[in-house]
Amino acid sequence: MTSTAPVATESHGLRILLILSALLAFASISTDLYLPAMPVMADALHADGGTLELTVSGYLVGFSVGQLFWGPLSDRFGRRLPVALGLLLFIIGSAGCALATDGTAIIAWRIVQALGACANVVLARAMVRDLYEGRRAAQKMSTLMTIMAIAPLAGPTVGGQILTLGSWRAIFWTLVVVGFVTLASLLLLPETLPRERRHPSSLGAVVLRYGALLRRPRFLAYVATGGFFYAGTFAYIAGSPFAYITYHHVAPQLYGALFAAGIVGVMATNQMNARLLNRHDSDTLLTVGALIAGGAGLVIAINTWADFGGLPLLVFGCFLFASSTGFIVANSVAGALNCLPEFSGSASALAGGLQYGSGVLGSALVAIYADGTPWPMGWVVAVCGVGCVLSALWVKHSTD
Structure with a gap:
């Protein structure tokens, strides 16, 4: 088997850590920055709320499909060149969004934007696996996510x-x-x-590699845990601007602060995860995060169905759900990459593609069932939370 020893150690300092964090942040900043503007965009482009929610779904389509391309490309040509090409595509897509004149056009340019942004995320994760392995990789992933959380923390506020x-x-x-x-x-x-x-693999070899990963129950369990969580997360991202701003009459600037509260929770649990990994295995912490997400989803469902607890309980439930990110994402990604470490670029691409593809379903369901209330967001988040719990239990009992 090809050696998977890390090519770098702790001597890789703050500079690399910050750059990798910036690359990982593209997934969130590309969406979080414009969330407060979605109701205004709907009016300006003469589109309804469901159409604007589909800009999140369209982004996720490009983000999930693109990863399947960038991962194998990076295994063949290295990491830096694909990242540079992805950034150029992201710049083109962002400019297209700025110049869009209707809802259909902005959905299309969001797909282009995502095709570029996903290169940064999938390859930053692969770079972490290039540099570290095992439990150390999960710890570094948590540290990176804590730093990168500054982007979504500030995103809605800056956007407002x-x-x-x-x-x-x-x-x-x-x-x-x-x-x-x-x-x-x-x-x-x-x-x-x-x-x-x-x-230097051919297209056929890449397909076979993906097939080998998909035949590993443990890989599928990790992906399913993260996939259900991403579906719930993007249901929240797509639905929360209208739930807070339109339904509960929260000012766009205050929405940014409420969204930022959840990111503070993400930062806290990522730090907790990195420290707890010194004493506990990552699968146990993954299960803890899934249980938090499942409980939070039920709180949100009850609140949005019966209007019980009003805005304060909705904010609390969303904060709790977002906070579980710190235990779920880093551990599920690190676990999936360890299933085939000699092809970490491909493993990162397939895991990311499937997980973000699940986000398409979550955000699309909220858009399809939009009825002017937060209830569609509530039941989608709840179902995804339960699925996350069941998948984490599958991880604990799965073998390759």
């Missing part, structure tokens, strides 16, 4: 301020600038996959 000072189009021009700045930062990022560890 941009909306106050300018228009919703300025938000997407801001993403263009972010793309160029990140592209420049690649000059400081070393290649983490040396030539001797690359795999």
